[in-house]
Amino acid sequence: MNIFGIGLPEMALIMMVALLVFGPKKLPEIGRSLGKAIKGFQDASKEFEDEFKKEAARIEKTVAEPMKATLEKAEPKALQPEPETADESQVTENDSNIATDKTA
Structure with missing residues (x-):
């Protein structure tokens, strides 16, 4: 008989001392x-x-289940005005200004 690593002779000695x-x-x-x-x-x-x-079984069940992927429908975006593009005349003026700045 071994309880908590204590054998029968040790247990009897402890009982005698306690008595x-x-x-x-x-x-x-x-x-x-x-x-x-x-x-x-x-x-x-x-x-x-x-x-x-219980917690280990719940986690194991969650991991074992295949994941179900679903695609969400895209919501229509609000119509926004397109950003204004620079006129070609402005682009050529800016290009010529850049060219003159580099030579100066």
Whole structure:
């Protein structure tokens, strides 16, 4: 019998020391409260394990499902006036100005 890495001889020694320190009247109360504490810890541990398993299963299901891709219909854009283009006369004037600036 091995509980928490403690064998039967070590457990008997601990019980003897506890009996000497606390006395026969207090020992059952201490054992009862220790048992309740261990039971509470086991319940909390089990609950945590269950929640962890549920979450892992949910994530695994999400990853395993193929993704469904759908295309959204494009919304019609509001009509906007086209940006005004420069007249060709302005373009040639700008080109000649650039050419004169480079020679200067």
